[in-house]
Structure formats: structure tokens, C-alpha cells
Amino acid sequence: MKMQDTKTEKTNKLGYSALTDDEVVGTEEQFGANHYGRLGTIVRKTEGAWLYTQDGKKILDCLAAYSAANAGHHHPKIVERAIDALRGNYASVISNVVYTDVLSQFLKRAATILPQLAPRFGEHGNKVLPKNGGVESVETAIKLARYYGYEHKGIPDGKQEIIVFDNNFHGRMITVVSFSTTAKYKVGFGPMTPGFVAVPFGDIEAVKKAVTPNTCGILVEPMQGEGGMFIPPDGFLKDLRDLCDEEDMLLLADEIQVGMGRTGKMFCFEHENIVPDAVILGKAISGGLAPLSVMVTSSKLMDMAFQPGSDGSTFGGYPFACACGLAALDVIEGEGLVKQSAEKGAILKKRIEDIASRSTHVKEVRGKGLFIGIEVKSGDAMMFCRKLLDMDMLANDSHHHTIRISPPLIINEAEMDYIVERLEKVLVD
Ligand SMILES: Cc1ncc(COP(=O)(O)O)c(C=O)c1O
Numbered sequence: 560m561k562m563q564d565t566k567t568e569k570t571n572k573l574g575y576s577a578l579t580d581d582e583v584v585g586t587e588e589q590f591g592a593n594h595y596g597r598l599g600t601i602v603r604k605t606e607g608a609w610l611y612t613q614d615g616k617k618i619l620d621c622l623a624a625y626s627a628a629n630a631g632h633h634h635p636k637i638v639e640r641a642i643d644a645l646r647g648n649y650a651s652v653i654s655n656v657v658y659t660d661v662l663s664q665f666l667k668r669a670a671t672i673l674p675q676l677a678p679r680f681g682e683h684g685n686k687v688l689p690k691n692g693g694v695e696s697v698e699t700a701i702k703l704a705r706y707y708g709y710e711h712k713g714i715p716d717g718k719q720e721i722i723v724f725d726n727n728f729h730g731r732m733i734t735v736v737s738f739s740t741t742a743k744y745k746v747g748f749g750p751m752t753p754g755f756v757a758v759p760f761g762d763i764e765a766v767k768k769a770v771t772p773n774t775c776g777i778l779v780e781p782m783q784g785e786g787g788m789f790i791p792p793d794g795f796l797k798d799l800r801d802l803c804d805e806e807d808m809l810l811l812a813d814e815i816q817v818g819m820g821r822t823g824k825m826f827c828f829e830h831e832n833i834v835p836d837a838v839i840l841g842k843a844i845s846g847g848l849a850p851l852s853v854m855v856t857s858s859k860l861m862d863m864a865f866q867p868g869s870d871g872s873t874f875g876g877y878p879f880a881c882a883c884g885l886a887a888l889d890v891i892e893g894e895g896l897v898k899q900s901a902e903k904g905a906i907l908k909k910r911i912e913d914i915a916s917r918s919t920h921v922k923e924v925r926g927k928g929l930f931i932g933i934e935v936k937s938g939d940a941m942m943f944c945r946k947l948l949d950m951d952m953l954a955n956d957s958h959h960h961t962i963r964i965s966p967p968l969i970i971n972e973a974e975m976d977y978i979v980e981r982l983e984k985v986l987v988d
Pocket residue numbers: 625691692693694695697728729730731780784785813814815816817841842
């Protein structure tokens with residue numbers, strides 16, 4: 560096959576190259592790992608809540624890159640600041656032996672958007688350890704809890720245990736899939752990392768039974784995203800908080816998917832008015848333009864667990880990502896996206912519940928803010944997602960049985976009507 564130059568002279572105005580759709584698919588299939596099941600659409604351009612194809616079709620994005628595009632695609636204010644960083648020559652990765660002003664500002668911002676974490680160790684402020692993809696910051700939090708167990712609780716090194724939940728999703732690297740309860744993420748990839756105990760999500764008695772003298776922490780998604788979009792019973796996070804205090808364990812909140820306004824609060828743990836000991840953020844924190852994630856905890860715990868050399872990442876917190884992160888935080892706060900998520904989410908959920916009441920397909924509608932799941936009786940949510948895509952609306956399934964509706968938080972009323980009309984067609988008509 561004669562390979563086409565990746566950047567041939569463009570005959571169209573959308574996207575990176577003049578490759579035809581067939582060439583794009585053929586090239587990805589020939590040279591890319593087959594680790595994603597694709598829905599088939601080829602997207603050339605993204606803007607706001609919309610995805611654009613070569614033939615001029617517009618598709619409403621109700622997936623928002625699993626919450627990475629909370630601010631919408633190519634938000635002009637974030638793009639402008641990203642371009643400033645590139646044009647100002649302060650964007651490129653720099654060796655981590657020097658300081659940069661943009662990282663300093665991002666760290667300060669990420670530390671102070673959160674309340675004092677782990678306040679039982681004193682009100683000394685928070686500190687931030689930046690990484691790239693979300694899974695890296697999950698592992699950083701695991702290291703924090705394990706070190707805490709070793710140093711503070713005197714658990715022999717190698718014996719530390721962390722409690723996690725059935726159907727958890729924290730990424731797909733080895734340590735994290737080691738405690739996944741979803742076979743396809745782990746079968747054949749052993750040996751797995753020990754030191755984790757999984758219990759049913761929402762079952763505080765099961766959590767209590769799983770605590771041993773070697774337990775150093777609990778890792779929880781305050782609402783489960785990939786696991787089927789489940790909201791824990793009221794009071795569950797508070798019970799976890801109390802248990803961690805009683806048993807001297809760290810409560811680690813993975814807010815990668817449900818934080819940054821997605822559920823109608825800046826952080827999902829705020830629904831129960833609790834304060835975790837460490838918070839993991841990713842996805843939307845960089846406005847969808849660069850990989851950036853953070854593990855934030857109290858200064859006391861961060862200084863206990865991490866010394867020069869005990870952690871690091873070449874690109875973690877590099878200037879371009881930090882410039883995007885600062886801009887994204889300005890947009891989320893400045894444009895009231897959290898409030899918008901709460902208000903629009905409440906309206907959209909009510910309208911979806913109305914559809915559900917007239918549908919023979921829907922088992923349950925659940926969610927908060929613009930994080931809405933529609934569980935279908937057949938268990939085959941993807942069948943509905945394919946029909947939605949035929950009507951130019953991108954959604955996908957969560958844990959097979961649930962249609963995930965999580966558009967960018969900037970969607971407007973007309974776009975909400977667009978979603979409702981299509982859901983009505985696939986679930987009722
Ligand atoms: C709750 C949660 N944690 C961790 C991750 C992993 O993030 P990443 O894919 O950026 O590594 C995800 C990704 O979907 C997630 O939803």
C-alpha cells in the first residue's frame with residue numbers, strides 16, 4: 560500500500576490532513592493497537608459541544624471524553640492561553656531540576672481549589688503532585704496511603720492493604736487493574752499487584768469487615784463512572800470518612816471523572832459534606848487540551864510520603880499542561896460551569912425520567928448534575944447508543960447496561976432539546 564504523506568496539501572478545510580475517511584480507518588487499523596472498540600465515526604474537528612465529520616455532519620457530544628471536555632471542545636479562552644504559552648516559548652517540557660513560574664501558579668491553584676484535606680493532621684494547607692494521565696495520580700495516591708501505613712501506623716512494608724470497591728474503575732495500568740473486578744481488564748496480564756481487598760460499593764458493613772490491622776486506606780470513586788454510573792446510598796461517604804478516622808486510615812477520593820463540576824458540585828465528595836485525605840483529579844483539569852492529573856493531599860502527608868527521588872514524571876506538570884490547567888480552572892470558575900451543571904442536569908434528568916416513565920426499555924435513571932445514566936432492561940445499552948449515533952448524538956455505554964449522558968457542561972437549551980428528542984425516539988417511539 561502506498562502511504563500517503565501525513566500532511567499532504569489539504570483539499571478540505573476540516574482536520575489535520577487530506578486523508579479520506581477510509582484511509583484514516585485503514586491506517587489506524589493497520590498501525591494502531593486494537594484496544595478500543597470504535598463506533599465508526601471519523602471526527603475531523605471539535606468545537607463546543609459538537610463533533611464535525613468530513614461530510615459536514617455535526618454530532619452532539621454527550622460523552623465529552625468521559626468528562627475530560629467539561630468546558631467544551633476548544634474553549635476559546637483555554638485555546639488563547641494555550642497559544643500564548645506556545646508563542647511565548649514557555650510551553651515545552653523542561654527538566655524537572657528547575658522551577659517554572661507556570662507550574663508554581665498551577666500548584667497553588669490546584670492546592671487551593673480544595674478545602675484543607677486530611678484536616679486532622681493540622682491546617683497547614685494542601686500540596687499537589689502533578690502527573691499526566693489519571694491512572695498515574697491514582698497510583699500516586701496508593702503510594703501515599705501505603706507509605707502512611709508503613710511510616711505512621713507501623714505496618715510492615717509489603718503488608719499494607721487498601722480497600723476498594725466492586726466494579727471500580729481507576730485506569731488500566733497493572734497495579735490498578737490488579738484490584739479491578741472486571742475480568743477483561745486483567746485476565747492474562749498477571750502477575751497482579753497484591754494488597755487490595757474489594758467489597759460491594761455502598762455497603763459500609765462489608766467495608767468494616769474488610770478492615771485489618773494492615774489496612775492503610777480506602778480508595779473510592781464518590782460516584783462510579785465506568786462501573787455503571789452508580790451513586791452510593793446517602794451517608795456512605797460520611798460513613799467511610801468516620802471509619803477512616805476511627806481506624807486511622809486515609810480516605811482517597813478518585814474525582815477524575817466525577818470532579819470538576821460534572822455532578823453539579825465542584826467536587827463530588829461535597830454532596831456529602833465530607834473532606835477526604837487525598838483527592839485525585841484529572842481529565843477536565845486541563846480543559847481537554849493536554850494530559851494533566853494531580854494527587855492533592857495535606858502538606859503534612861505529602862511531605863511524609865514523598866522526598867526527592869521517591870516519585871516523578873518527565874512530563875508531569877509540564878508548562879503547557881499547567882498553562883491549559885490554569886485557563887481551564889478560570890473557565891470552570893469564571894463561567895459558573897458547576898452551577899450550570901447542577902441546574903441543567905436537574906432539568907435534563909427530569910426530562911429523561913419523563914421519557915423513562917413512558918418507555919418499556921428503561922430500568923432506572925440515575926445521576927447528579929450532568930452525569931446521568933439510563934440503565935436499560937435488556938442490559939445492552941450499546942444497541943441504543945448506536946441508534947443515537949445514527950441520529951448524530953454520541954453517547955456510549957457504561958458497564959454494558961447503562962447509557963451514559965454526560966455532555967460538556969456548556970450545553971445550551973437547544974442542545975438539551977436535541978438530546979431529549981433523540982432519547983424519546985430510541986427509548987419510546
Ligand atoms: C474514575 C477514574 N479514575 C481513573 C481513570 C483513569 O484516567 P486516565 O484514563 O486518564 O488514565 C478514569 C478514566 O476514565 C476514571 O474514570
